[in-house]
Amino acid sequence: MPWIVGVSGASGTPYAAAVLRALLEAGEAVDLVVSRASRLTLLDETGISFRDAHWQDDLREWLARGADGKPGTFDPDISGIRYWNAGDLAAGPSSGSYPAKGMLIVPASTACVAGVALGLSKDLIQRTASVTLKERRTLVVAVRETPLNGQTLRHLVALDDAGATVVPASPAFYAGATHIQDLVDFVAGRVLDAAGVAHGLYRRWQGELGGGSSAGRPGK
16 A cells, blocks of 8 residues: 655655655655645756656656755656646545555645645645545644744644644754755654654664764764
């Protein structure tokens, strides 16, 4: 059964790329939904146009790019990904009878959060999230916005009450980050932790102070 990954229009397309690469490396099947708004964000952050007719080429180019924008950083095998148009409300993931392990929304915009919390189902991401909740499957929402107003905070509490896991896109520094990719991978790793997917994206806390500093790393 696949994990369904929804990419909404918030800034943070490198987070989505890191999650997708890690899922594929873990041998997981992935159903991908890319919102219309996220295509604009992807174009702005990477210069890549995501087109339905050429989604495989565009996705491969996107996942090959590092968080610093350098092309050819990774060599992704996207054969495990199935793509669904965000406007296709008759797509497989729109039904509770469609087999899936759960859903990860990364990054999640405040508009997407509101839509899911209110059960609006305006596009396939929102509809699939509603299905995921009603079927009691894992839903992880990686919200990317700052500051958060009261309305969004209430929506996030509603999602938590409904059984979703809210993972703010907040990088940590105890893992010894030396590159922007390290910070992106930390957030992606926490998303996957919430989903119970094994990965090696970041250094885990071992209870030893200074382990993430340059003095505490091997060869330093």
